[in-house]
Amino acid sequence: MKIPILILAVIFATTGCYEKSSKNQSSSKETKILKDTVTVVKEKNILNTINNQFPDVSYKSLPMADSTNFDNYNHQQGIKNDIFFKKIAFKKDQPEVENSRLRYQLDFSERFQSVVISYYQGEHELFTTLIIIGKNDQIIDQLDIAYDEIAESAFRKTSSIDQNRIIVEDWNYMTDEPTKTVTAYQISKEGKFKLIPQ
Secondary structure (H helix, E strand, C coil): CHHHHHHHHHHHHHHHHHHHHHHHHHHHHHHHHHHHHHHHHHHHHHHCCHHHCCCCCCECCCCEEECCCCCCCCCCCCECCHHHHHHCCCCCCCCCEEEEEEEEEECCCCCCEEEEEEEEECCCEEEEEEEEECCCCCEEEEEEEEEEECCCCCEEEEEEECCCCEEEEEEECCCCCCEEEEEEEEECCCCCEEEECC
16 A cells, blocks of 8 residues: 555656756746847847937827827926936026926937927926937937916917928917917928928
């Protein structure tokens, strides 16, 4: 009676060791595959951005609209990168600019990078600016595409953006009847904002 029990115990022990060994080998293979996949993803991000400036800043597809304002924007949205802002000399002459954040990217051309930044200017003004950056990490041009202020709540700016043009609407609520000014822009091959005559 003891011999069959002993044989069964040996069989179970051997099977358990084999399963553990298989699991460890499988786990090791999965870890290697996972590491290889992460490497490929990182390489893909590097290839998809000029100078790899913003691998973590998402792209938004066109057409799109930007109506960033105090009601729909949280100051924690986006990526804070003070070293980069200093490098491109973003608003260096305006010390009142606060909490600049990289929000998203737009894909207009392979010749330059287009990134959208939101920032506060004092407590009552919120700007969202589309910046075109060249391969030498210098700002080629910039355009405010959204604006809101809460001191008097009298001025507002929103934009509609597609591959061929940017339409900016400026609202003025200081008069009895609110007035709207519409301005259209194109981005040149060099990355400059060109006014489209109305």
